[in-house]
Amino acid sequence: MSPTIAIVSGVTLLTIVGIESGGAFLLRTLRRSSGFTDLQRSFFRAGHAHAGVLVILGLTVLLLLDAVGVNATLQWSGVGVLASAILLPAGFFLSVLGPHASKPGPLVGLIWAGAAVLALSLVVAAVAIVVAGVAGLA
Template sequence: MNAASTITAGIVVLTVITIESGGVFLLRVVGGRKPANALQTSFFRAGHAHAGVLVILGLVTLLLTSAADVADPWAWLGPLGVLIAAILMPAGFFLSVLGRDPQRPGRLVALVWAGAGVLALGLATTGVSLVVTGATA
């Protein structure tokens, strides 16, 4: 791995600490120690799950493009899209249900959809760049 990929991976691994603290928050919600309605509880669960899975997926794409020696900018563009989605989607789940007793998600749920689009682009870029790199090797 090059220096930029190594630093990015290190930063991403450190962000798992924030996901862990989100898990503690979620345990408080589910345990009834933090008030939340059913919508909030389900969105908090979805946000936490998406954060964990997408961070791991972002690290995997970073490692794959690095191991395959994919050319720049494709080597970092695809993984960066996945990692940006790992921020956008959970943020949309959490921020769209803030408040005392929301009955439906707020406008910030658009971040979930934006993240889904960025995720698709990041994965498509990673997949195509891996196939092209493999085919030309």
């Protein structure tokens, strides 16, 4: 594993502590009967779920890219997946801030940006892994 990918992976593992703290916050919010709208509860739940799943997916993509020997430039597509693990949840959380939010605010665009980064990163990573696999057959 390249030193850069090792560092990125280690730092990413530390972010799971933050996701865990977010889970504790989510449990507290869901137990309250007042203070948050249904939209806020739904968006908080979606943000937390996306963060956890995308961090694990990002780490898996990094390991796959490294395992098949993809060059260092294309390995950054795994970092793109990890970037989507920031953008998507940020959009869910930040777009419903404020008291009595009844519709998402302008920061909902972060969800779309995160989805685009995720799709592009996964396509690049998938093609790089397939190409490395085909090259290994020769």
